[in-house]
Amino acid sequence: MNQQFDTGISPEDCKQKFRIPLYQRPYAWTTEQVMQLLLDLKAAYEKTKPDYYIGILSVAPTATDRSRYDLIDGQQRITTLMLIAKVLKEHYGKWEEFIKDRLDVYGREEDRAFLYDLSPEAALKCNAKLREAVDVISRFINSDSDRRAFAECVYNHTP
Numbered sequence: 001m002n003q004q005f006d007t008g009i010s011p012e013d014c015k016q017k018f019r020i021p022l023y024q025r026p027y028a029w030t031t032e033q034v035m036q037l038l039l040d041l042k043a044a045y046e047k048t049k050p051d052y053y054i055g056i057l058s059v060a061p062t063a064t065d066r067s068r069y070d071l072i073d074g075q076q077r078i079t080t081l082m083l084i085a086k087v088l089k090e091h092y093g094k095w096e097e098f099i100k101d102r103l104d105v106y107g108r109e110e111d112r113a114f115l116y117d118l119s120p121e122a123a124l125k126c127n128a129k130l131r132e133a134v135d136v137i138s139r140f141i142n143s144d145s146d147r148r149a150f151a152e153c154v155y156n157h158t159p
Contacts, residue, residue, distance in 0.1 A: 019105075020106060027130050057073065057077075111127050
């Protein structure tokens with residue numbers, strides 16, 4: 001049975017953990033798709049009411065771990081948001097606790113390692129699209145002189 005969550009709550013209140021099942025396609029977002037999400041977040045940040053709705057996720061409880069939900073729809077978006085959070089945590093520390101053990105890339109050990117580490121060693125073995133996405137995100141975030149305010153805004157206004 002699929003479930004849908006429309007939390008509309010802050011990251012501190014959201015305790016959901018997700019898993020991308022092996023039957024889902026590997027991460028495949030293009031540079032343009034990643035950039036569009038970043039530009040959307042930036043546009044929301046620049047508004048006086050910066051809430052940005054990321055959309056609906058379709059999930060199902062995992063068979064082996066009832067504390068996690070399998071992502072049925074939305075895995076590309078959630079993965080991209082996790083990569084954004086990994087970069088933003090350097091500028092706003094609250095991201096660190098939020099992303100801890102939040103997303104499991106089931107059956108893709110190299111991608112899982114990169115998602116949690118972002119190290120050059122892990123980057124050599126993971127899906128190339130994940131590396132490309134982090135490069136795009138890092139360049140975008142680091143080109144903004146107000147990185148901390150942007151990181152805080154995304155954290156507090158992206159239900």
